[in-house]
Amino acid sequence: MTSVVTFKKSPEQIEKIRQQVRAIQEAEGLSQNQIAKEVGIHNSTFSKFMNGNGLADMNPVVNATERWLENRTRLAALPTAPSFIATPTANRIYDALSYAQLAGDMALIFGGAGVGKTQTLHHYAASEHNAWVVDCTPTSATVGGCLRAIAHALGLRMTAGRADALEVQIRDQLRGSGGLLILDEAQFLNNRALETVRRLAEMANVGLALVGNETVYAQLTGGSRAAEFAQLFSRIGKRVSLTKPSGGDVESLATAWKVDKASTRLLKEIADKPGALRGVTKALRLASMFARGADETLSDHHIKAAWAELGAMS
Incomplete structure (x- = not known):
């Protein structure tokens, strides 16, 4: 059984974490209650941490907040589908x-x-x-x-x-x-x-x-x-x-994701299967991760690999 080793932060490091939290709070309009909930710390405890007083042991709150910041950074790096695409x-x-x-x-x-x-x-x-x-x-x-x-x-x-x-x-x-x-x-x-x-x-x-x-x-x-x-x-x-997505629907998604003609043809095949456009979006999202990891331009090769990874192709 492995255990996670954590280290105490210096006052300067703790203040830097607080500043990162405040920057996110201001940029995204999040309340301190919302952040505390996402971090997994009771609001009163989190408030004491942010104010810099009243906590005998600040280390658990510091570690939880740092993990929250790291997870947000990882999430921001994930490819995301456009929020809305005006398909036919x-x-x-x-x-x-x-x-x-x-x-x-x-x-x-x-x-x-x-x-x-x-x-x-x-x-x-x-x-x-x-x-x-x-x-x-x-x-x-x-x-x-x-x-x-x-x-x-x-x-x-x-x-x-x-x-x-x-x-x-x-x-x-x-x-x-x-x-x-x-x-x-x-x-x-x-x-x-x-x-x-x-x-x-x-x-x-x-x-x-x-x-x-x-x-x-x-x-x-x-x-x-x-x-x-x-x-x-x-x-x-x-x-x-x-009944089912039209060719124009798939082409709208392909344009939004900036894929080529070969990829668009493959996406139309995927759209005809159960899951329809939802399957297309899942495949594109995973394919984008594959392409980014290989430092390559998204192509039908990555989409085929993603579709196989999703269990839809042999």
Whole structure:
């Protein structure tokens, strides 16, 4: 069993660590509480360290903070995907969201995983006024769970009580906002939750976008439940079906990552496999690390190696 040996720092070294923390705090607008949480030190202890007083043994805090600084340096060196790429599919999603918000109407966006739905939703919400992404999960399937998820997305302070009181609170917050509620992974919501959201958006006169996989469309149109959702389905003003990434989507990613034609052809093959654009991005990120480690320009050779490393090629 090996143990980690740590050495005591001089007062000058400790002050240099404090200065690095302050520089990051100022540059990124981080609170001391946030940094303490990332470092893994209680805020009061971290505050004493940063103020330079009140700690009998400063060494554990110094070592933890130094590891945090080192990890941030390593993370900054990792290749990262562009935060948002305006692919043709992303533009279709964006247009549907914009229509729903401007018209106060309902949009249904559905399709397979890995085509860029969630990334586009969050980009829209960050770019436009009064658009909120509600992340649906199995725990938000019911009316109460769904309303709590919406309240969280709106930044409302929730108090214990009945679902109808929370519904009124949300409605009052939305009314007059000209906003858009975006429910991501809406296939998790049950019939009553979907109807509640539909009626809530209608009463508040805001747009509503239901986004999910193919299940959410089948849920509204197929089988014995179709009649239950007839009222909701008839109110959908725009439908966007996303089956798989287009060639233009892959080309947009290839351009953003600055890869050549041979690499783009390989990426299109990857995009046709399960994982779609998500698999493309993972392969590009790992391939960039391979290329950087070899001090080479990113090429299809690195992408093939990355795709194999991800377990997708023999």
